[in-house]
Amino acid sequence: MRVRRIVGVVPVLLAGLLLGPASAAADPQPGQPAAGPPPAGQPPAGQGAAEHAPIAVRTGGHGDFGRVVFDLPAGATWRTGRDGDTLTVRFSGGGGIAPTAATTRNVHAIAPVPGGAVLTLAAGAHARAWRLGSRLVVDVFDPAGHAATPAAAPSAVAATMPHRPAPARQPVAPKAAPVAAAKPPAAGPGDAAIAAAARARAIAAVNALADTPPPPTPLAPKLPAPTPLAPTPPTMTPAPLTPVQATAPTPTAGTLALAAQAAAPHAVTLPFAAGTGAAAFRRGEGAVVVFDEQRPVDLAPLRGDPVFGAATIALLPAATLLRLPLGPGEAVRLSRVPAGWTVAVLAAGGRAPTPIRPEFDAGRLRLPAAAPGLVISVPDPLTGGTLLVGTQKSPGQGVPVDRRAPEFVLLPTWQGVAVAPASDALTLRPAREGFVLSADAQRTLALSVPNAAALAAADAHALSRRFDFPDLPVAGLLRRAQAAIATAAATPPQARGPKRLEVGQALLALGMGAEAQAVLRLAATDDGRMVDDPDQIGLSAIAAMLAGRPAESDGIEDPRLDGTDEVALWRAVRTAQHEEGSPAAAPVFAATINLLLSYPKPLRDHLLPLAAETMALGGERKAAARLLAARKDDPSLLLAAGLLAEANGDTKAALAVYDRAAQSGDRLVRARAAFRAVQLRVADGALAPAKAADALDRQIYAWRGDGRELKVRLRTAELRADGGDPRRALALLRETARVYPADAPAIHARLEQTFAAALAHEAKNPLPPLELVALAEENADLIPAGEAGRALAGHLADRLVALDLPGRALPVLQKLADATPPGDARSELGAKLASVRLRQGDAAGALASLAATLGVGRMKPALLERRTLIYARAAAAAGQLPQAVQALTALDTAPGDELRATLLEQARQWPGAEAALLAWTARVVPSEGMLTAVQATALLRLASAAAQAGDEAMLARLFSHDLPRIPPGNLADMFRLITAGPVQAVSDLGRAEQETKLASRIPDALKSLTSEVNPVGPAR
Template sequence: MRLALAFTLAVLPGLAAAERVAVRAGDHPGHGRLVFDWPAPPAYGLDQQGEQVLLRFPPGTEFQLPRKLPRNLLAAVAEGEGIRLTLRPRATARHFRLGGRVVVDLLDPLAEPARQDARADSGPASRPAPKQEPRLKPGGAKPPMPAPGAGSGPVAAEIPPVRPHPARPADAPPAASPEPPRAEASRPEPPPAAPSPAVPPTAAAPSVAALPPASLPARLLAMPNRVPALQLPFAAGTGAALLRRGEEVLAVFDTAAAPDLVPLRGDPVFGGLRAEALPGATLLRLPLAAPAQLRARREAAGWVLEAVRTAAEAGPPGPVLATQAEAGPPPRLVLTAAAPGRVVPVTDPETGLPLLVGTLREGREAVPIGRRLPELDLPPTTLGVAVLARSDGIALQPGNGRFLLTASGGTRLALDVDVARADAGPTMTRSFELPTQPVPELLARLQSLQAGIAGAPPLGRMPQRRAAGETLLALGLPQEAQAMLLLGYAEDPRAGADPRYTALSAAAALLAGRLGETAALAAPGLAESDEAVLWRAALAAAQGDWRLAGPGFSATLPLLLAYPEPLRARLLPRAALALAESGDAAALGRLLAAAGPAAEGLALSRAILAETEGKAEEALAGYDAVAAGRDRQSRARAIRRAVELRLASGRMDAAQAAKTLEAVLFAWRGDAAELEARLRLAALRRESGNGRGALALLQETATMVPEHAAALQPALRDSFLAALADAPPLAAVALFDAYPALLPVDQRGEAAVQLLVERLVGLDLGDRAATLLRQAMEQASGVSRSALGLRLAALRLEEGDAAGTLAALAGSATADMPSAMQRDRAVLAARAEARLGRAAEAIAALRALGPAGGEALSQLLAEQADWAGAAAALDAHIGAALPASPAPLDDAQRRLLLRQASLLALAGDESGLAALRDAAGARMGEGPPAEAFRLLTVDPLRGLADLPRLQRELQLFRNLPSRLEALRAGASLTR
């Protein structure tokens, strides 16, 4: 009886079967270029020592250098915290920012300008020209002065220290200065300043020759602080004034005895200095790109000019020329100065209007903050005072310790000095000259400008049109400002080539909502300034790029708050929203506090700030209030943020959130916000179990915006997998057949197919499951392909198709399969070989696998009635599969032990049965497998005392077939 039971169990099938910075290079006419593609504007520095240029960037940066370097670059090597560039001899470097990118232009080397005596035209050579001193440069040749038009604009505002001049030879004439000679410290050569496009540096000789003869030459100084310096030997009592107009610095001296500038030729900083003779005065013009500037001081030998990179290097500003209005007709303003000089009238190079310049004989008084009135401007200066007269009734006169500014014809001279705007002036650099007067004065200024435009010739209107455009923009009238500036393009070809003019037109287009006309704001020709950063941030906010807009507004917040009220009212909501979306709560708090509670358009930003500070109820109340307003864009943003807040705080589940967002999906359409809302709605539908709805929404979105189809693919694949998991088996198969390309070719796609196959097999649709597996396997690659092929082979073997099993295994083999998968595939192949009648080859293959192939080998040996061999093979497998600890066994492990007991019983191995009973009997627990195991491993009958046990065994044997059938069918069993 025991042998029959063991045989029955032995022949049953086994129940327990199985994210750095890229650098781009290029060559352009006149220069080569390196572009460092940073994701956000970095802090960096540039040091040039001859042909060696060191770019310093934040530590921890890794660069991907280009294979082909520009023609003017011999080598580029990462060094420390930056990159060292080796330039071609006499090439020069120029750098600037362009959005998040850092651009380094390598200007072509040019020939040295011919050296000639500029005084030859003034008479016989009675005076020898100053002897040109040899220019020594450690590490390479001296870079030449660039010709007009070299590169794409003026040199950036980085002025490296100049190289020292060697000591004067013994035969050279002595210096005219009575002061002792300065120490000639070794200094590196700076890059040349870009000359003015109108007059090249080499054309300076005629200007000098036109001046009255001068006996003393200008002299370059070697300063201990390595700052480029120039000594102009003006006589004692000569007054001077300094101010910037565009890309030039004007130096005005109230004497006609100008120094000789010939010794400055070829100097990288002062070589472009040009002199113009005025009645009783001298005007010096130096091309110098902002924010570099000149500072001046009076010494015994004359005036000394020093070129500094930034205002910070210039040191603390000098005393401010205080202004005070005096009563009585005509209106007049007093500008206090300790030693005023003369007033020199100059033609303003930017507007063509009269510029009255008041010089100082000593001291450093200046006007650091420019001011605008309807009839005149007080531009900022670094020495002295200047008045840009827009009316014929303006006069500036020197007095005892003061300058007196008077006006006739009812012109107002009261200055509107706002404290916040004054604080922003010295620290924020400008690209435009936006007036800050009250609205009535702005309107009067606009009327005056329009009258001037009407009376000027067509080619002389551009400066006044630009000033009118700035006034209209300050009034918050961007459409009118752009229309005014567009008229200038039709009149004057210089308007389209003026970076400041085109950038101003682009700023007006930005506020007018014409984003397609704003390219000039990012053009490299626009001088880098805080104001340029501000308007580029406004452009990024209009495009929905909060990552760039937020830091830009945060860095230029004082400048924004200094704008006139109409313009500030247009920009504040954009800035507040950008700061809120970028998560800069500190800057947002400062903006809202400065704007005040009465400012319009800031309710949404206040609600976002409340949410950031953890005030959920206040934030929800604010969102609901904005959602009830009339601004469609703000309404859509408020509803979406309220939904997210309620979802995060548990006030709403994913299904409710999806339903709410679906109702307001069309509240705002046509930009990146709509695409973001659709993606979020699809994610909520997936979370709520509506994968098919998420898939349909994303397919509709891909049809609406085909340019974003590639970006939608990840969300489409996620929705497709969710739809496969949620749909019934047949509907899931139809969905797979309709969109097979959406199945991910990774483990997620493999898991989805495996789940769908199991559901089809459960419905006894093996053929359909096999077809699905074959289609998925053909699309997959790597380990996923091997795993799907293994499941297809197992399915073929269960259907009795041994040849199909081997074909599926052969068609899905890959080189990167894990070892466990390789063993499973080998076992499956051996079983298929046995089905094809090649039992010996199958047994040999399984023996080669060791314990991993023990279970399958035991099955094959049992089919050949080799009970002892089958028991030995299964015993090796049990030793590797069962845990050594006395922990309870699971159902599969108990069935494995029951099978081993049946094989030992068929082999007649009583000692093996006893050992198995002792080792695992206590761990079998209760249930049909445990009862069968005890029956097989019990001691044989030895007498009448064992008859009750025999009766129990007979009863168990009678019930065993029905219990086993129930076990095979998966029904629950009880004793």
């Protein structure tokens, strides 16, 4: 026993001598007295006058990393910050460091700054800071891909001795110390060998922090195995372990990064059988990893490792215990490989394991877990009590947050379950579906009703965060905000930027978006460094969303914010605010809803209705149903319940919910519910468009000033038009364009569509005359340019003229013409207007209308011909016959020739009339064959003009060539009468008698011609 005490004390004494205070480790100056205890009455070192004494710094190189050691005074704390290749170390409760030129591997320079030090690192190097007693140790590792010193090989004994299964437990003499390996041939079991082994252990511990790499240790095979916590057979042989370098997992691509995880710089594989279960959790300042198989593991190859060098193995009767010191920002991840279990140390905050959610069942606590292993009783390193640990044979599940009850504490784990019992009556046992925690048969567990906040926090633990929105009571959030404001106010002006970010986060947790946005804007204004800070940009975007200003939230899309589920959630919020029921945002809400539920109540209440409604409308109905089922009593989700019922096709249930929500005290919910109810009733056929328009018209002023009012206005106008009231629909659209000038172009396009649809509907279902006149007069400016506008204007003009109300039609047509842009539509309206004026006897007005509506560019031939004919009639009526004849001659068409002949006939200018008729008949009368009545009438007019002009040659040609082609009848008789030659001899007396008889029948013949002949061209 005395020897064992010496063995345990010697390493501590040696380490204290070689790694003691800075005054003992550094080379003392000549004449400087050795450090000793302070005299009586003098304050201890690190207090009083020595409070700001420089902190000693030492450096050393170790294979693939360099080490910097700071000897901290008593009570000092530290924190680090990384910026590129610069690592800043700040001390509180101690002074700075003295200037030094010391460097080491991967550390180019160490510079003092007030209250700390700045280390300039090699490019790409990564650092790990940890504490050992009163020392701060900073290890700086080679960049990725840099050749590193190979890890130490396992000892010869561990590599050559095969592992044998443990026999049945046997009693062991109290004084017999168990060993882990067979004794080497050259060494004896005496005290000298034990002392040498202790000395080697102390040297190895010192070399881990010394200024030079550790020398070879030939006595390593003689080291005793780790002292087991319970008697074990002495025949156990330590199994070798395999150090490995873990590879960082590749983050998953996409809007939602659920697999994003920090790299694990160190990992080690421990050899265990395939069916061995494992559990891992933090306890105090270290990690505890439990394997439900007893197997000694030699950790000698890891003595120089910066992460696993301080790990220890302890053997339990049916388990192996690995204890590992961890920094505050580190976590452990277990993974199964064919060789055993791999233990990796990585940065905390990555993807957490799938949560094990406790379930309450008849006074028992059920812990559903996949592949449950055994339950191991483990000594609690923190309290000295007992922990009940349940292992799992497959990785990936853990308890994310602790749960406390009067009889136990369920600890957070990285894998498996761990229970700290407060009652001796508790038992934890494995079951088919996981583990069951229960009391004895006489009692049940004192379990509370499941806490929704705790469950949400547990479920959200697997999702990655970027910002700090803790789920605290409102009073706690207020105190947090007040403390942040006071801290920022007490900070020097040039250092307030980061503190103001903390104020902004505290205000956002309270749901105070506008206030947080003002604080964050002030931070960026007063500190230019904050302008490009990604956290400031992201928080400002979140504040804008909470303040109802989604147009100012573009900053959340900054690519520097990628990689966390929380940022994906806020991007979905922005998308949903821009597009109601966005199908792009709904899946993101479904995946991150647990994170939203873990937010503080003010923030959660603001976002939860938006998420639920978006999922209901965006295709994630199952996720929305789960949320609504879990929060049945949340009144803010009432509208979401109606949307979900509508999406599921349950119209009756949806209308019942909408009608109930329409009585809500929330103005926005009330307005939205009323609008949705009207929409659904119209779609279901239960409400006519006119009645629906009346109902929505009353809702226009229920919510003012944003896109919701615009949506209600447009839908009301649409229902007015569908209900047969286009005038009120157009009037509402014009008012909406004035209220929303930014949307005026889109509203004007809707005005044109509504006006065109109204006229098209009027063609099938004519409006009352005065209603049509008013519709045209109020909306003359809505006739578009182009062919569509020309057709629309023509139809409207025809309808107005057909009303036989020229006095009402003329002002409307004039307004239409004035409002229509230059083009064919305007020229068409001008022709209609001139025609109406000409019928009213206003030839000058007709000419003015034609002149005012001249087209730009080339006019369509049909429109040009119609306008020319109207112009010729108006000009002739105004006494401008030469201009009319000239225009018709230039037109050179059959209708133009006929009108020219008509005008000249009316003016009794027979030679000109004969020429015009000759040109016209050449176009409409064939040169050979029998003629129709219409064609014969045209030749009759030509013959009459030729007779009036005294053109005997033309009459003779018509008599000889065309008379035989005219069918017998009145036309033929009249044509013969006009074209026959004069009476010149006695032989012509008989013909003269016949002509006299024909002349007496001319009035009757003309009457018959009127009923038989359809004149060619416009009426005369």
